[in-house]
Amino acid sequence: MQRLSRTSAWPVHGRQGIQVLEAQLQACSPIPLMGKAGLATAQLALALAPYAQRIWVAAGPGNNGGDGLEAAMHLHQWGKAVRVSLLGKAQNLPADAHAAWQRAQAAGVQINSELPASWLEDMGPLDLCIDALLGMGATRPLSCEMQTWVQAINRCPAPVLAIDLPTGLNPESGQLLGDATDTALLVQADHTLTFIAAKAGLFMGHGRDACGQIWLDCLGFRDGISVPPPQALLNDSKPRPIKRHASHKGSHGDVAIIGGEAMAAHGMGMTGAAVLAATAALHAGAGRVILSLLSGQHAESVPPDLMQREWQRLDLEKLHVVCGCGGGQTVQSVMAEVLRRSGQLVLDADGLNAVAQDDKLQVGLRQRTDAQPTVITPHPLEAARLLNISTTEVQSDRLKAAQNLADQLRCTVVLKGSGTVIAAPGQTPRINTSGNGRLAIGGTGDVLAGLIGARMAQGLGAFDAACTAAAQHGQLADDWPPNKALTASRLAQRLA
Numbered sequence: 026m027q028r029l030s031r032t033s034a035w036p037v038h039g040r041q042g043i044q045v046l047e048a049q050l051q052a053c054s055p056i057p058l059m060g061k062a063g064l065a066t067a068q069l070a071l072a073l074a075p076y077a078q079r080i081w082v083a084a085g086p087g088n089n090g091g092d093g094l095e096a097a098m099h100l101h102q103w104g105k106a107v108r109v110s111l112l113g114k115a116q117n118l119p120a121d122a123h124a125a126w127q128r129a130q131a132a133g134v135q136i137n138s139e140l141p142a143s144w145l146e147d148m149g150p151l152d153l154c155i156d157a158l159l160g161m162g163a164t165r166p167l168s169c170e171m172q173t174w175v176q177a178i179n180r181c182p183a184p185v186l187a188i189d190l191p192t193g194l195n196p197e198s199g200q201l202l203g204d205a206t207d208t209a210l211l212v213q214a215d216h217t218l219t220f221i222a223a224k225a226g227l228f229m230g231h232g233r234d235a236c237g238q239i240w241l242d243c244l245g246f247r248d249g250i251s252v253p254p255p256q257a258l259l260n261d262s263k264p265r266p267i268k269r270h271a272s273h274k275g276s277h278g279d280v281a282i283i284g285g286e287a288m289a290a291h292g293m294g295m296t297g298a299a300v301l302a303a304t305a306a307l308h309a310g311a312g313r314v315i316l317s318l319l320s321g322q323h324a325e326s327v328p329p330d331l332m333q334r335e336w337q338r339l340d341l342e343k344l345h346v347v348c349g350c351g352g353g354q355t356v357q358s359v360m361a362e363v364l365r366r367s368g369q370l371v372l373d374a375d376g377l378n379a380v381a382q383d384d385k386l387q388v389g390l391r392q393r394t395d396a397q398p399t400v401i402t403p404h405p406l407e408a409a410r411l412l413n414i415s416t417t418e419v420q421s422d423r424l425k426a427a428q429n430l431a432d433q434l435r436c437t438v439v440l441k442g443s444g445t446v447i448a449a450p451g452q453t454p455r456i457n458t459s460g461n462g463r464l465a466i467g468g469t470g471d472v473l474a475g476l477i478g479a480r481m482a483q484g485l486g487a488f489d490a491a492c493t494a495a496a497q498h499g500q501l502a503d504d505w506p507p508n509k510a511l512t513a514s515r516l517a518q519r520l521a
C-alpha cells in the first residue's frame with residue numbers, strides 16, 4: 026500500500042482496465058481479492074487511528090460492502106468495538122461479499138440494518154467511520170435509502186475512511202452520481218483507500234474535495250501481469266529548467282504577450298490580463314518578455330523589465346507568443362496572422378473564443394506545422410465552445426474532451442479546472458494533481474499561459490512545457506501560506 030504522491034506518474038485506469046487487471050490478479054491469488062482489500066482497509070484504519078476503539082462500518086449491497094465486512098472482521102479480531110450497518114439483505118450480497126458476511130458473523134461482529142442513531146448510545150462516540158457503501162459498481166443515481174446513509178456518514182463527527190472511492194462519486198468523471206448537484210450526496214472522506222489502480226474520478230471534479238488523502242493498494246500486483254494501456258497518467262512534478270552559467274538572455278527565449286484591448290465590450294479595460302501573463306513569463310525566467318497591448322497604448326506602471334511594442338512590429342516567427350489574455354473582440358483581427366506566423370504559440374481565453382467563432386481560424390490552427398508547436402489553455406466553457414458541445418458534456422469526460430480537442434486542432438491542450446488535463450496527439454493524457462480552490466479567481470489562467478510560454482522559451486516541447494507549468498502553478502497554490510491572500514499578481518511574482 027502506498028500514499029499516492031506527486032513524484033510519480035501513476036497510471037490511471039477506467040472500469041475496463043481495472044476489470045482486466047482484476048481478473049489477472051484474482052487468477053494468481055490463492056484467496057479472493059476481497060480478503061486482501063478488507064485486510065488492507067483494516068490495516069490502514071489501524072495506522073490512521075491507532076487509538077480508535079469504536080468503529081462504524083457502513084456496508085453497501087455489493088462487493089464494496091464485502092470489503093467493509095472483511096475489514097470489520099479484522100478490526101473486531103484486533104479488539105475494536107465494531108458495528109456494521111448493512112444496507113440491503115445479506116442473502117442478496119454477491120458471492121464473495123456473502124462469504125465475507127458469513128465470516129464476519131461467525132467472528133462475532135455485530136451486523137444490523139440500521140444507521141447508528143439507534144444503537145450509538147450504548148456504544149459511545151464513534152472514533153472512525155468506514156464508507157463501504159459503493160465502489161466501482163456505482164453507475165446510477167443514489168437510491169433514496171443510499172442518500173440517507175451518505176448523509177448519516179457526513180454527519181458523523183469521526184474521521185471517515187472511504188473504501189475504493191467516496192460513495193456518491195462517479196469513479197470515472199469525478200462528478201456526482203447521476204449528475205446530482207448537491208454535494209451533500211457525496212461522502213466527504215478524510216482518507217480514501219483505492220484498489221488495483223488509480224481512477225480518474227478521484228483526481229477530478231468533486232473527487233479532489235471528497236477523497237482526502239488518497240492511498241493505493243495494488244492487491245498483489247506483480248511482474249508478469251499484462252497491463253492494459255492506461256487512460257491517463259498522473260502529472261508528476263518536474264524540476265524547473267536549469268539556467269547554465271554559460272548563457273545569456275538570448276539563451277532563454279523571447280516571449281511576446283499579445284492581448285489587453287483598451288475597452289472590452291462590457292466596458293472594462295483588459296490590459297491587466299496581458300500584464301499578468303507577461304509578469305509570469307518574466308518571473309518564470311524567460312530571457313526577454315515583450316508586452317504588446319492591443320489597445321495600442323503603452324501600459325503605465327508595469328515592471329520596467331518588460332519591453333512594450335506594437336504587435337505589428339513583432340518578429341512573430343522568432344517568438345514564443347502568448348495570445349489572448351484580455352484581448353476581447355479586438356484579438357479576432359490579429360488571430361489569422363498570429364496563427365500563421367508565430368514560431369511557438371500559447372492561446373488563451375479570448376484567443377480561443379475567436380477560434381471557436383471562426384472556422385477559418387480553426388483551419389489556421391490545424392495547419393500550423395510541427396515546427397510551430399501550439400498549446401491551448403481552455404477552461405471547460407471555452408473547451409465546450411471549441412468542441413461545439415455543452416460544458417456538462419466536457420465535465421462528464423474531461424479526458425475525452427481534452428483528447429478530442431487535441432486531435433481535432435492538432436495541438437497540446439490544457440483543459441483547466443478541478444483536475445487539469447493535459448493532452449496532445451499521440452500522448453497519454455496527464456491529470457494534474459496539484460492546485461486547489463484558491464486558484465479559482467480571475468487572472469490565474471493568464472499566469473498559467475505566461476508560465477507555459479516561458480517554459481517553451483526555455484526549450485521545453487509544448488507537451489512538457491504544459492505539464493511542467495501546470496504542476497508548478499498548482500504547487501505554488503498548495504504551498505501558499507493559509508493566512509495570506511492568493512491573488513494572480515502575487516502568484517505571478519512568486520514564480521521562479
Ligand SMILES: NC(=O)C1=CN([C@@H]2O[C@H](COP(=O)(O)OP(=O)(O)OC[C@H]3O[C@@H](n4cnc5c(N)ncnc54)[C@H](OP(=O)(O)O)[C@@H]3O)[C@@H](O)[C@H]2O)[C@@H](O)CC1
Pocket residue numbers: 047051058059060062085086087088089090092119158159160161162163164165166167168171188189202220
Ligand atoms: N470484484 C473484485 O474482484 C474486487 C472488488 N472489490 C471491491 O468491489 C467493488 C466493486 O463491487 P461491485 O461491482 O459489486 O460494485 P459496488 O460498488 O459494491 O456496488 C454494487 C451494488 O450497489 C448497488 N448500487 C449501484 N449503484 C447504486 C446506487 N446509486 N444507489 C444504490 N445502490 C446502488 C448495485 O445494485 P444494482 O445497480 O445492481 O441494482 C449493487 O448491488 C470495488 O469498488 C471494490 O471495493 C475489491 O474487493 C477488490 C476485488
Ligand SMILES: [K+]
Pocket residue numbers: 089156157158159160187188189190191192
Ligand atoms: K466506498
